[in-house]
Amino acid sequence: MSQEDMTALEEAQGTEAARLYLEQMTAHHEGAADMARDEVADGQNPHAITLAEQIINDQEAEIAQMQQMLTDL
Incomplete structure (x- = not known):
């Protein structure tokens, strides 16, 4: 995030x-x-690859949830 984004x-x-x-x-x-x-x-x-795979799954799930929240606004 830029400083402009943070200020906004x-x-x-x-x-x-x-x-x-x-x-x-x-x-x-x-x-x-x-x-x-x-x-x-x-x-x-x-071990790092396994962790990265979990991060991908978690982040994609949270992205989907946030996109739904944006739709609901």
């Missing part, structure tokens, strides 16, 4: 604050899932 979130209220938070957290989770996919594809440590 800090200044927002109500539904707008919720929307910004969910959008920014979705992007954050997508980044984590992308990093984990890189580990699954290129990693050497089986």
